[in-house]
Amino acid sequence: EGARGVGGLRARGGPTWGLGAGGGMGIERPPRQSPALSLSRALAAVRGPCSAGKRLREKGGLAAPLLERRPENLPGQCGPRPGEIPKEEGTCFRFLCFAGKEITLLMQTLNTLSTPEEKLAALCKKYAELLEEHRNSQKQMKLLQKKQSQLVQEKDHLRGEHSKAVLARSKLESLCRELQRHNRSLKEEGVQRAREEEEKRKEVTSHFQVTLNDIQLQMEQHNERNSKLRQENMELAERLKKLIEQYELREEVRRPARPTPPPGPLPFPSQDRADVPTCLSPLR
Known part of the structure; x- marks a missing residue:
């Protein structure tokens, strides 16, 4: 009778257990109620949403509101495929089913126990x-x-x-x-x-080639002129040589034969200019 009771089980998205007012595990047993009755009520409160959700899904009572709230039924929006439950509701359903299974297993475990103290100890251990x-x-x-x-x-x-x-x-x-x-x-x-x-x-090359051609042409012209002048000089030299030979022959013909003077001193040359042979006069 002096032990603290178990209670405070709330169905807010799943089973939760809180600490008692004195800092111990569990919540004090409500007055004028047995531990088994309070435990049964708390478990029924927790199992209620999951069972109700199952029944609604089986009967189709929950599918109609969800279909009405689907995004594809709204204008200009796309949502899940037909027959698919939205993600938030599906997560809630899975959590409730998991909690229901856990509570069912816990109830089966508690049913194997005989005394309320053992059931309380099992609940405390589970908590x-x-x-x-x-x-x-x-x-x-x-x-x-x-x-x-x-x-x-x-x-x-x-x-x-x-x-x-x-x-x-x-x-x-x-x-x-x-x-x-x-x-x-x-x-x-x-x-x-x-x-x-x-x-x-190209311009410089062409100009240089033209200049070179001009120089070569001028050199050829000078060579021709030099050859002509050389030929003329040779001809003039030949003519001059012939003239000199003719002059010498003419002078030899004109020169008279002079007698040999007697031996003795030569007389002083006091002869006139006319006695000088004409062959010794300077050429005019």
Whole structure:
């Protein structure tokens, strides 16, 4: 009679157990009620939603409101396929069915016990297991939330890096296009300069060839002139030689034979200019 009762079982999305007012497990037994009666009422309260949901689904009473609330029945929206229950209601139904199965197994376990104390001990043990499981789930959820926040931060960081990379890529593409245009202009300018230089080289080559041809022609003309002058000089020299020979022959013919003077001193040359032979006079 002095033990604390078990109660406080609420059907708010599933079976939950709370701590008593004194800090112990369970809730104090309501006055003027046996533990078995309060336990039966609490379990019935928990099992009620699941059983009602099953009956509604079997009879089709829950399908009509859900079909009316489907997104595809609204204008301009698309939703689940025909005959498919929405995700939220399906999750609720699965949770209620799972809770109903757990409660059924718990009731079967409690029915095997004989005394209320053993049933209370089994309920306390089950509550402790569920509480430990809930704490582990909370810890795991916190770890997952922390990991999720880290992943979100990493995702934001990667998104920022991606945006920077895209911006840098666009800048590099613009620079590449500018460099291509510059290279194209330089190439065209180089081709134009090469064409101009080739034309200048051809002009200089043609001018040099013309000048060389003129020089060769002038040299040939000078050679011909020199050969002509040489031939004329040879002819003139030959004519001069003949004239000299003729003059010498003529002088020999004109010169008279002179007697040999007697021996003795030569007289002083006091003869006139007319006595000098004409052959010794200077040529005019």
